[in-house]
Amino acid sequence: MSATPLVRTATGFFQAQALFAGIELGLFARICAAPATAEEIQREFGLHPKLTSDYLDSLVAMDLLARNGSAYKAGPLTATYLDPRRPEYIGGFLAHNQRRLYPAWGKLPDFLRSGESLVQQLSEADFTEGLYADPTRTRHFADAMDGYAVLLGRPLAERYAWDTVKSFTDLGGCRGLLTMRLAAAHPHLRGVTFDLPPLEPLFDELIEKEGGESDLRDRVSYQAGSFFTDDLPDTQVYIFGHVLHDWADERRRALVNRAFEQLPPGGTLLIYDSMIDDERRDAAFGLLMSLNMAMISGSSEYTVAEGLGWLKEAGFEVRPPVALNELSTLLIGDKPV
Ligand SMILES: C[S@@+](CC[C@H](N)C(=O)[O-])C[C@H]1O[C@@H](n2cnc3c(N)ncnc32)[C@H](O)[C@@H]1O
Numbered sequence: 001m002s003a004t005p006l007v008r009t010a011t012g013f014f015q016a017q018a019l020f021a022g023i024e025l026g027l028f029a030r031i032c033a034a035p036a037t038a039e040e041i042q043r044e045f046g047l048h049p050k051l052t053s054d055y056l057d058s059l060v061a062m063d064l065l066a067r068n069g070s071a072y073k074a075g076p077l078t079a080t081y082l083d084p085r086r087p088e089y090i091g092g093f094l095a096h097n098q099r100r101l102y103p104a105w106g107k108l109p110d111f112l113r114s115g116e117s118l119v120q121q122l123s124e125a126d127f128t129e130g131l132y133a134d135p136t137r138t139r140h141f142a143d144a145m146d147g148y149a150v151l152l153g154r155p156l157a158e159r160y161a162w163d164t165v166k167s168f169t170d171l172g173g174c175r176g177l178l179t180m181r182l183a184a185a186h187p188h189l190r191g192v193t194f195d196l197p198p199l200e201p202l203f204d205e206l207i208e209k210e211g212g213e214s215d216l217r218d219r220v221s222y223q224a225g226s227f228f229t230d231d232l233p234d235t236q237v238y239i240f241g242h243v244l245h246d247w248a249d250e251r252r253r254a255l256v257n258r259a260f261e262q263l264p265p266g267g268t269l270l271i272y273d274s275m276i277d278d279e280r281r282d283a284a285f286g287l288l289m290s291l292n293m294a295m296i297s298g299s300s301e302y303t304v305a306e307g308l309g310w311l312k313e314a315g316f317e318v319r320p321p322v323a324l325n326e327l328s329t330l331l332i333g334d335k336p337v
Contacts, residue, residue, distance in 0.1 A: 030044065056072050063075050090151065092146055093148065095143070095144070138202070146174075148178070152325065156270075156324060157181065166236060171259070173195055174195055175195075176203040190235075227258065237270060238259045239272075245274070245299060248298070265336065277304070316334060
């Protein structure tokens with residue numbers, strides 16, 4: 001039996017770090033703008049002459065760049081997702097893995113023994129006084145969350161029947177990219193992003209970029225508040241996207257119950273997260289993602305059955321779960337009329 005699968009797993013971080021370095025250096029952005037030779041890259045980025053070709057050729061071998069004679073250009077993945085000028089850009093989301101998650105995973109044995117997360121049990125203060133106390137961290141976090149909106153905005157726009165809906169609120173919608181993408185995909189929709197006060201200026205900044213000349217800026221708005229204590233906006237649909245996985249069970253139940261109380265009869269709650277499949281077979285986005293949440297936030301992912309259980313307990317009628325993509329599952333609960 002070959003040991004290669006073990007060696008590949010153990011050295012998998014080489015590829016992750018090669019990707020992170022290209023984002024951090026701005027190399028992908030540069031090559032997306034125009035092809036370049038190794039000499040040009042070495043000079044422009046101040047790289048070591050002996051290492052530049054090896055690094056660039058590694059990125060070619062990883063299908064991130066392509067080589068045409070002596071010129072390196074973006075491969076299809078890079079041209080789509082790593083070009084900051086494009087709406088599909090997810091560099092901030094990938095960089096979050098480097099900045100926040102990679103160092104935490106290096107301490108996995110300690111965590112497995114102590115069970116102590118980076119923020120022991122997530123509290124509102126962790127967001128407002130921790131993450132959002134420093135403007136650079138706030139922006140990095142919002143950049144990371146934008147990646148989810150990029151990857152999930154389209155499947156959510158396509159796999160849920162929005163035609164009978166007039167208004168929705170994205171609860172914990174960060175700086176609002178998902179709200180903007182959903183409203184852009186369905187021009188009859190009005191959307192509210194509901195999140196904590198520090199993100200409102202970033203929403204205002206983003207709508208300048210996403211709104212363009214369209215009427216989008218008239219159809220989306222930001223409401224600052226806490227979803228635990230403040231009244232929720234008066235809309236037909238609420239969304240909790242990657243919100244329940246931040247909190248312990250009793251707070252998840254409290255959020256689902258609040259949504260039920262505040263939705264109008266016939267209203268709908270949509271929940272999406274990287275849920276654990278009920279057979280507990282998916283390592284990458286289910287089980288290991290759950291360990292990741294435990295390590296970072298002291299919370300976890302949860303199974304589809306658990307999520308449906310919270311919806312039913314609150315009084316919702318549930319529909320069959322929908323796979324949004326490989327990363328996330330959508331649960332749908334309707335409040336009876
Ligand atoms: C993991 S992010 C999810 C962002 C986005 N919905 C997504 O799918 O990527 C959790 C969001 O919940 C927000 N949040 C945390 N506590 C909150 C509270 N008490 N009230 C409103 N939003 C809150 C955070 O500011 C953050 O934007």
